[in-house]
Amino acid sequence: MFPTKILLATDGSEEAVLAAEASVELANGTGSELHVVYVVSTVPELPYPHAWEKEQYETILELNRLNDLRLLEDLTRWIEALGGDVAASHYREGRPEKEIVLLGEELDAGLIVTGGQRRPWFKRIFGAGFSEIVSWQAGRPVLVVGPRGGARRDRSEVAFGV
Secondary structure, eight states, X not given: OOOSEEEEEEOSSHHHHHHHHHHHHHHHHHTOXXXXXXXXXXXXXXXXXXXXXXXXXXXXXXXXXXXXXXXXHHHHHHHHHTTOOEEEEEEEEEOHHHHHHHHHHHHTOSEEEEEOOOOOHHHHHTOOOHHHHHHHHSSXXXXXXXXXXGOOOOHHHHSTTO
């Protein structure tokens, strides 16, 4: 049985580009709808001891929102140029892992696809990475796509529209 909806979670990284390519192939090969989601993390990392730091954070967050909306739009066009058909693109704010899992449930996605890479053992000791958390919490199949054999591609190869 093939998934009827595939949710591609992206952040614009090299691994996310690889995941986008895989998602297009899967959606086209199975006749599934392809949905794309980009989540802006609005979770502050540290408390603000001064009021001006909070204002500065909010200004940076607003700039990030605009840039990330452009990135989502560019990614959608790039996927369509690859031959994919994006049923819908979704922009969310919050904790990325949580928002992706929630959207997967809302859409009743049969598969969530995300980029990822093997993390060094010392980083895995201190906590799970993004793709691991999504895999554990999703309650549905998650495909994590990364570079083959740990080799990294030249950035010019993965830029949208190049």
